[in-house]
Amino acid sequence: MNHLITAGLLVCTITGIVSADEKNHSPVQISSTAESLQHPNIVVILADDQGWGDLSINGNTNLHTPNIDALARDGVRFDRFYVGAVCAPTRAAFLTGRYHARTGTTGVSRGQERFNADEYTIAQVFKTAGYATGAFGKWHNGTQYPNHPNAKGFDEYYGFTSGHWGHYFSPMLDHNGTFVKGNGYITDDLTDKAMAFIEKQVQSGKPFFTYIPYCTPHSPMQVPDRFWNRFADKQLKMHNREPHKEQPDHLRAALAMCENIDWNVGRVLKKLKSLGIADNTIVVYFSDNGPNGVRWNGDMKGKKGSLDEGGVRSPFVIRWPGHLPAGHLVTQIAGAIDLLPTLTDLAGISRPEPKPIDGVSLKPLMMNSRKSWPDRMIFSSLRQRVSVRTDQYRLSDKGQLFDMIKDPGQRKDISKQKPLVTAKLKKATADWKASVWPHGYPDVDRPxxxxxxxxxxxxxxxxxxxxxxxxxxxxxxxxxxxxxxxxxxxxxxxxxxxxxxxxxxxxxxxxxxxxxxxxxxxxxxxxxxxxxxxxxxxxxxxxxxxxxxxxxxxxxxxxxxxxxxxxxxxxxxxxxxxxxxxxxxxxxxxxxxxxxxxxxxx
Structure with a gap:
């Protein structure tokens, strides 16, 4: 929010605060500084409301995203990667390795975006293992302690904790609990701060975990002229399956914002290279839900807020030069719940788990070292609506069954033709609901x-x-x-x-x-x-x-x-x-x- 609050107000000063879950777990022992330096650095970049189709690597010729495309060519790309239908649930799943429904995260505002106080985050895991931890951007998992980023494992925080911000040019932002005035366009500013953090850690010789959750292309649809001018009068060749629902100005602004994101991703990659740490840094890129408007998305059904494929399928790429195979495409399903176990596995650090996680390490798929990967189900939910995805099928929240291999656009309900599959997935959904909501759906407000x-x-x-x-x-x-x-x-x-x-x-x-x-x-x-x-x-x-x-x-x-x-x-x-x-x-x-x-x- 532009000029929201006078700079310098202390929002939350912490004196020796230790969360309850940190008290109950011993730090991971690192035998020496030399050993700690062997752990790879981690950079996780999360776009906000960018659809699977908003990248040129996925076939969209309406825009050009060369830096994210290069990440995919130089690393591993997952073709079927699933996140939440809206913003806060995805963040909760990524941070905890657990389905957001287990964490108490039920919505995007009025406190529903908060996960429970005893959830243990990926930042706490890496901080315990000796990493410097920083987050730069949209947090969206709570403003008050114990949900503020500084209370959940991040040494450094710069951004805003709300679900969206009302102005993207030099807004007031939260820096470790103190309100400060931003510097220029928000995505550029967040990138500047993240790169400064990275450079500081390289100088100190400490491995880092850097989380950059951008707030674009989420509305308001604001973007610098240099990016907007490429699209203001551009004739777009690729359109949504329902082109009459497209809103041209919103669509063009979203594409311009995606190109701005890509430019900033390129800046991060150049910084890693110039610091000489590109080969020892794992870089992850994904988005938090489907597109925030009707635009080309690979003929998928649904957009943000939907539990259909288009609402919950996200781009996902991960690069670690010399360690992960370049250009490898993974076709098995995976999701945001898998990032905590995957990144800790790749980094070679143990993880304390106050609560069981739902995710699994994707390292075998990335290394192409496991020919037989077990059948799996990934559940997507929004409040009490639930859909389940297997490698071949999707059971919708309305009980429809779709063969996602033969019918990726979900145009033909085959639930009557496949009664055994339908019954199996319906039972799995019922069992999942009983597991995540053992006492019924948590509709009671938390203070x-x-x-x-x-x-x-x-x-x-x-x-x-x-x-x-x-x-x-x-x-x-x-x-x-x-x-x-x-x-x-x-x-x-x-x-x-x-x-x-x-x-x-x-x-x-x-x-x-x-x-x-x-x-x-x-x-x-x-x-x-x-x-x-x-x-x-x-x-x-x-x-x-x-x-x-x-x-x-x-x-x-x-x-x-x-x-x-x-x-x-x-x-x-x-x-x-x-x-x-x-x-x-x-x-x-x-x-x-x-x-x-x-x-x-x-």
């Missing part, structure tokens, strides 16, 4: 944690709140939204919260309010404790973002919200409703509200 561990400051954005009365959200997409139309003393904003560490907290609101509406008294309360303050300083900036959009957006525009110190409140340990309401409203409204910060001062 947002305040003061977890030694976290000094907790961030509670409008995204995670519920509005009551006539208060409106700036977009139907909560992630980067704010509240407005706060005009009645009966209206309120609430968070279901748990204070883990009781004590005195300073409450800071981020707001806008015109001069004519100053003077409202605002109260924050929790389990009988209250603090009140007045809105006495005008701040009424314009909305931003439209000038940079290449296509009409559905998410909120952004503006420059400023802090208002409400005062100090004693928060007792326990669970309840954290409530923000107005006691009086002398003007036409209270404020537009974006964020609440609770900073523990004792």
């Amino acid at each position: 947002f944690l305040i003061g977890y561990g030694n976290c000094v400051t907790t961030q509670l954005p409008a995204r995670d709140a519920i509005s009551h009365g006539k208060i409106k959200r700036s977009s139907r997409h909560p992630n980067c939204s704010f509240f407005f139309n706060w005009t009645n003393t009966n209206d309120s904003i609430t968070w279901y919260a748990e204070v883990v560490e009781g004590g005195t907290y300073e409450a800071i609101l981020y707001y806008t309010c015109p001069q004519a509406d100053l003077g409202s008294t605002v109260e924050l309360s929790f389990n009988g404790k209250k603090v009140q303050g007045k809105v006495i300083k005008a701040h009424d900036p314009p909305l931003e973002g439209e000038a940079q959009d290449r296509a009409k957006r559905s998410e909120s525009f952004v503006k420059d919200f400023k802090p208002l110190k409400l005062g100090k409140i004693m928060l007792p340990k326990g669970t309840g409703q954290l409530t923000l309401r107005a006691l009086d409203i002398p003007g036409s409204q209270v404020m537009d509200f974006r964020l609440l910060i609770l900073k523990r001062i004792q």
Whole structure:
């Protein structure tokens, strides 16, 4: 969000925090510095809303992605690689090696994107093994501790923790818990920071695990001119199976953003080469779901949000020169759940597992050393909908059966012609549901944690709140939204919260309010404790973002919200409703509200 928050605000200062799962596991012993240097470096690049078909290596002539294509030619490409139908579930699966449904990740916003506090991540595994760990980009698995990247194994974090951001040019970003102003186009900026991290680790002689989760081509559809100009008037030759549903500006912007990603991937590869570490660095590239719009995707059915092939099939390439065979194509099914065991296997490090993982190491397939690979099922789910894929078949969430070899476009339901196969996959789906949801689907809200561990400051954005009365959200997409139309003393904003560490907290609101509406008294309360303050300083900036959009957006525009110190409140340990309401409203409204910060001062 552009100019969202004044740079320098400490969001979460940690003093000696150790997660519960780290306490229960002994570090992997590395006998010497020389031995640690033998472990390969890891770079994992994750695109956001890029479909399988958004690469020229997969046959799309509408765009050119030479750097990702080169990764595939120099490494191993998986032809059938499966991820979640939407963003946060894929990230949870990659980070934990477990189906996202097991982790508590059920959605993309309002807290549903969080995995459970006791999940153990790939970053924690590599950090325990002596790696420097850094993440640069869209996190999307929770904002508050214990879900913040710095609490889940990453030494260095630069990006945003929400599901999407409202502006891509020099937005405010989170750097290890402190809000800072970004530098230029976000994908370029994230790459700059990742490369600086890599260079620092090379100088220190420490192996690194670098995670670069880009936020493009997710909307808003913003991209620098040099990339947009290639597509603004381009006549596209390849189209979706339903061409009448294509939205030309959105489609062209997405392709331009994909070419920008490819350019940045090339920058990372050049950096590895210039540092002399390309041969000792494993590079992974994949995406988090199907395309975020109707565009060419290899005649597959479905897009982002769908459990059909087009919604969950992702490009996947992995390169490790001299160790993995160049140009090798794997046709067996695999998925994001496999990356944790695969990368630890390739790196030669052991992994503590507080919970059983679902993934398997893909090393034998990559090395082409296992002629007989066992039959496997990979399950894709979105909330309570589930689809299952084998090497030959897909059973849809509606119970339809498709032969994906003879009918890759899922045009003919053969469930009646193949009753035994259908019955087998339906039973497997039922067994899987019973396994991941042994007590039924987890539709109970989990509280947002305040003061977890030694976290000094907790961030509670409008995204995670519920509005009551006539208060409106700036977009139907909560992630980067704010509240407005706060005009009645009966209206309120609430968070279901748990204070883990009781004590005195300073409450800071981020707001806008015109001069004519100053003077409202605002109260924050929790389990009988209250603090009140007045809105006495005008701040009424314009909305931003439209000038940079290449296509009409559905998410909120952004503006420059400023802090208002409400005062100090004693928060007792326990669970309840954290409530923000107005006691009086002398003007036409209270404020537009974006964020609440609770900073523990004792």
